[in-house]
Amino acid sequence: MYVAVKGGERAIDNAHAWLAEERRGDISVPELSVDQIREQMTLAVNRVMAEGSLYDPELAALAIKQSRGDLIEAIFLIRAYRTTLPRFGGSHPVDTAAMDCDRRVSATFKDAPGGQVLGPTFDYTHRLLDFQLAADGQVGEVQKTEPNTGETPHIMGFLDREGLIQTEPEGAEAPDDLTRSPLELPASRALRLQALTRGDEGFLLSMAYSTQRGYARNHAFVAELRIGTVAVEMDIPELGFTIDIGEITLTECETVNQFMGSKTEPPQFTRGYGLVFGMTERKAISMALVDRALRWKELGEDNLGAPAQDEEFVLYHADNIQATGFLEHIKLPHYVDFQSELELVRKLRRNVQAAGQDESKGPSGGSFSGKMKEGVGS
Amino acid sequence: MTDYNFAYLDEQTKRMIRRAILKGLAIPGYQVPFASREMPMPYGWGTGGVQVSAAVLTPEDRFKVIDQGADDTTNAVSIRRFFEKTAGVAVTEATAEASVIQTRHRIPELPLREDQILVYQVPIPEPLRFLEPSEVETRKMHSLEEYGLMHVKLYEDISQHGTIATAYAYPVKVEGRYVMDPSPIPKFDNPKLEMAGVQLFGAGREQRIYAVPPYTQVVSLDFDDYPFAPTKADHACDLCGATDSYLDELIMDDAGGRMFMCSDTDYCGTRRVAGHVGAQAAALAEDAA
Amino acid sequence: MRADALAGGFIDPPIDASRAFRGIMTAMARPGTISTVTGALPPTPLGVAAGVAVLTLCDPDTPIFLGSSHDTQDVRDWITFQTGAPFVSPAQAVFAIGMWGDLPLDEFSLGTSEYPDRSATLIIELPELRNTGLTLKGPGILGAAKLSLPDAQTLHRNHGLYPRGLDFLFTCADRLAALPRTTRIG
Numbered sequence: 033m034y035v036a037v038k039g040g041e042r043a044i045d046n047a048h049a050w051l052a053e054e055r056r057g058d059i060s061v062p063e064l065s066v067d068q069i070r071e072q073m074t075l076a077v078n079r080v081m082a083e084g085s086l087y088d089p090e091l092a093a094l095a096i097k098q099s100r101g102d103l104i105e106a107i108f109l110i111r112a113y114r115t116t117l118p119r120f121g122g123s124h125p126v127d128t129a130a131m132d133c134d135r136r137v138s139a140t141f142k143d144a145p146g147g148q149v150l151g152p153t154f155d156y157t158h159r160l161l162d163f164q165l166a167a168d169g170q171v172g173e174v175q176k177t178e179p180n181t182g183e184t185p186h187i188m189g190f191l192d193r194e195g196l197i198q199t200e201p202e203g204a205e206a207p208d209d210l211t212r213s214p215l216e217l218p219a220s221r222a223l224r225l226q227a228l229t230r231g232d233e234g235f236l237l238s239m240a241y242s243t244q245r246g247y248a249r250n251h252a253f254v255a256e257l258r259i260g261t262v263a264v265e266m267d268i269p270e271l272g273f274t275i276d277i278g279e280i281t282l283t284e285c286e287t288v289n290q291f292m293g294s295k296t297e298p299p300q301f302t303r304g305y306g307l308v309f310g311m312t313e314r315k316a317i318s319m320a321l322v323d324r325a326l327r328w329k330e331l332g333e334d335n336l337g338a339p340a341q342d343e344e345f346v347l348y349h350a351d352n353i354q355a356t357g358f359l360e361h362i363k364l365p366h367y368v369d370f371q372s373e374l375e376l377v378r379k380l381r382r383n384v385q386a387a388g389q390d391e392s393k394g395p396s397g398g399s400f401s402g403k404m405k406e407g408v409g410s
Numbered sequence: 411m412t413d414y415n416f417a418y419l420d421e422q423t424k425r426m427i428r429r430a431i432l433k434g435l436a437i438p439g440y441q442v443p444f445a446s447r448e449m450p451m452p453y454g455w456g457t458g459g460v461q462v463s464a465a466v467l468t469p470e471d472r473f474k475v476i477d478q479g480a481d482d483t484t485n486a487v488s489i490r491r492f493f494e495k496t497a498g499v500a501v502t503e504a505t506a507e508a509s510v511i512q513t514r515h516r517i518p519e520l521p522l523r524e525d526q527i528l529v530y531q532v533p534i535p536e537p538l539r540f541l542e543p544s545e546v547e548t549r550k551m552h553s554l555e556e557y558g559l560m561h562v563k564l565y566e567d568i569s570q571h572g573t574i575a576t577a578y579a580y581p582v583k584v585e586g587r588y589v590m591d592p593s594p595i596p597k598f599d600n601p602k603l604e605m606a607g608v609q610l611f612g613a614g615r616e617q618r619i620y621a622v623p624p625y626t627q628v629v630s631l632d633f634d635d636y637p638f639a640p641t642k643a644d645h646a647c648d649l650c651g652a653t654d655s656y657l658d659e660l661i662m663d664d665a666g667g668r669m670f671m672c673s674d675t676d677y678c679g680t681r682r683v684a685g686h687v688g689a690q691a692a693a694l695a696e697d698a699a
Numbered sequence: 700m701r702a703d704a705l706a707g708g709f710i711d712p713p714i715d716a717s718r719a720f721r722g723i724m725t726a727m728a729r730p731g732t733i734s735t736v737t738g739a740l741p742p743t744p745l746g747v748a749a750g751v752a753v754l755t756l757c758d759p760d761t762p763i764f765l766g767s768s769h770d771t772q773d774v775r776d777w778i779t780f781q782t783g784a785p786f787v788s789p790a791q792a793v794f795a796i797g798m799w800g801d802l803p804l805d806e807f808s809l810g811t812s813e814y815p816d817r818s819a820t821l822i823i824e825l826p827e828l829r830n831t832g833l834t835l836k837g838p839g840i841l842g843a844a845k846l847s848l849p850d851a852q853t854l855h856r857n858h859g860l861y862p863r864g865l866d867f868l869f870t871c872a873d874r875l876a877a878l879p880r881t882t883r884i885g
Contacts, residue, residue, distance in 0.1 A: 369596065417713070
């Protein structure tokens with residue numbers, strides 16, 4: 033006979049064992065090490081760090097291995113780990129002008145102090161499968177320029193000097209932390225940027241793309257895209273001075289956007305900003321475009337009703353861990369609710385059939401007062 | 411168990427949740443924002459309920475978890491294990507023996523006592539959400555006690571269908587002030603929302619906690635001439651014969667034969683032990699033998 | 700800071716706090732119920748139950764106002780060391796601690812109509828706490844309850860602000876009761 037599906041402990045244990053076996057795959061093929069993933073799947077590692085909001089390449093690589101390469105699952109592992117970490121304090125803002133740049137390009141000026149540095153980019157590769165890689169992964173001699181150390185001035189600074197770019201207010205106080213207080217709307221720009229930098233790359237890409245195609249178009253140029261390492265510094269109250277606690281790789285994108293002026297602002301250029309852990313330039317550019325679209329209110333622009341302008345829509349739907357959880361939960365048992373719907377639909381059908389037999393009575397019987405109990409209708 | 415703090419969450423997070431619970435109890439039905447944490451299970455699997463349970467459990471508690479009324483559904487098993495492991499609490503499947511019960515989609519049939527706490531897992535805490543997608547707008551509506559949209563929705567149901575077409579997550583008004591989503595329990599369970607136990611609701615992804623203290627007035631929204639009616643399948647339980655419990659409907663064979671059994675597995679089991687027999691109990695016993 | 704500030708905290712914080720919170724939650728969910736709580740040995744004049752409430756609920760995220768009766772260096776040091784909560788004026792306070800007479804009730808946050816939860820919670824030490832005196836009705840109460848509370852008029856006015864309003868924890872030695880804003884004073 034048929035027995036209701038009741039999972040039970042054994043089913044869960046068996047599922048976990050099977051999952052482990054599937055993850056390992058054919059055991060005649062050597063197992064991937066975490067080091068290999070960290071070194072050879074770096075862009076996956078970077079995405080997991082960025083959206084997991086935790087800068088730790090080793091753990092991100094482990095998460096990718098454990099999740100069988102499902103990056104959203106890996107991001108989830110990192111997020112769940114992250115929340116258990118004690119919080120020692122906040123760092124100083126990182127100084128991206130002092131970044132050791134591996135890559136630095138500007139689309140708005142042919143050249144600028146600091147130069148154009150192409151760096152390790154896919155941009156001009158021909159997308160032809162390299163069958164040599166399937167045979168062996170040997171790399172030839174590389175003529176590498178040393179990263180630009182010392183100050184590399186931001187391109188925006190040059191526009192700023194001419195007064196052509198909107199000035200940003202200097203904020204001294206520490207912004208709220210999206211992971212420590214519930215999101216409240218309208219959100220400050222700092223909170224919006226936090227949400228965007230840990231938001232899903234695919235979601236941000238599509239949102240940014242929609243602005244380019246005309247849904248709140250904001251005429252973005254990449255003034256500058258830079259990738260490199262910056263120092264993270266923090267005050268240690270017990271010591272009374274600042275220490276360097278490490279170095280992280282960041283991608284920063286500043287867009288310059290044409291702006292014809294509004295009721296409140298003169299014609300000038302405006303900016304969008306993206307800053308993301310690791311080498312993640314698609315994400316950083318997307319972030320800058322979405323940031324700019326969300327700034328319509330402060331710039332006195334019209335609300336065009338575009339999705340990328342809708343702060344609540346963007347911020348509430350950018351997080352892939354929230355999204356995937358809620359999406360996938362509909363596969364959990366819902367038979368209690370479904371049963372109540374079954375009863376309801378059967379009842380509605382009975383009502384309709386009864387009404388069909390007696391044409392004079394409509395479904396509402398014509399006697400409905402619409403008066404709510406408890407004064408709920410106000 | 412030494413790998414984790416008691417009940418998994420760190421103490422600062424628990425304090426934040428505990429403060430939210432107290433404010434929730436002080437403003438029944440009002441959704442208190444809280445900084446929900448990522449938990450080691452996905453959003454949608456009960457992270458809100460798990461965080462509330464983690465903030466409420468003591469070592470002396472006896473913990474019960476049900477999903478769809480049953481203790482042995484996979485997610486109930488998984489959450490029960492989580493707290494056995496991280497809080498070392500005793501667990502039970504018996505409603506009467508539990509001091510804290512975490513639930514998804516049901517209220518146990520056995521009336522809860524004053525010394526019991528019921529923790530609900532909530533997917534969408536905002537009862538107005540499907541009428542108004544914007545949080546900014548719905549917060550304003552609650553603050554102004556402006557529930558006209560809900561009124562219109564229920565009114566249209568009746569004029570179109572002759573009945574209110576909401577079968578679960580049926581909205582209620584708490585203590586004459588806040589309209590509240592009782593989580594996706596079948597409306598059969600709504601009358602039980604006025605109870606002796608403490609009811610706490612946790613929505614992790616949506617970052618909200620709310621509460622209904624004991625003996626608080628909870629009224630299912632309705633109209634004078636279309637009063638609220640809790641409904642269930644018009645059958646008795648085929649295993650224990652109960653006529654007062656919410657029933658699951660099972661498809662038994664290729665011909666579409668049906669069987670009805672209590673959704674509350676502990677209620678059904680307790681009745682059968684006490685000697686109550688449903689119409690198909692004998693046939694099933696033979697089958698199992 | 701005196702060494703006393705380092706003593707008198709929870710011995711096993713996760714466990715002690717879990718039991719204490721159950722007592723506090725029961726009190727808040729059932730106005731009129733008196734819970735006995737343990738685990739804190741704060742400096743006088745802070746009582747055991749008030750100390751337990753502070754250890755259970757306060758931290759750097761919850762600014763505190765001390766009423767004049769409780770604003771001593773010992774109490775400040777103890778709260779600072781045990782919880783890290785900053786001391787502020789009444790308007791900024793999430794919690795306040797004092798006697799009934801020395802807390803400026805009109806100055807605390809009552810919450811807003813959109814966020815009524817953003818109101819202060821007052822921890823008030825009473826000379827006695829018994830189930831006599833004022834009659835309480837409302838959520839959490841089957842029929843009616845009695846509690847030895849001061850000043851029915853003020854509490855009645857607070858209830859009239861619902862859903863805004865203050866919430867109270869009343870303490871006496873190691874005992875604690877609560878009065879949420881929902882309670883009607885009869």
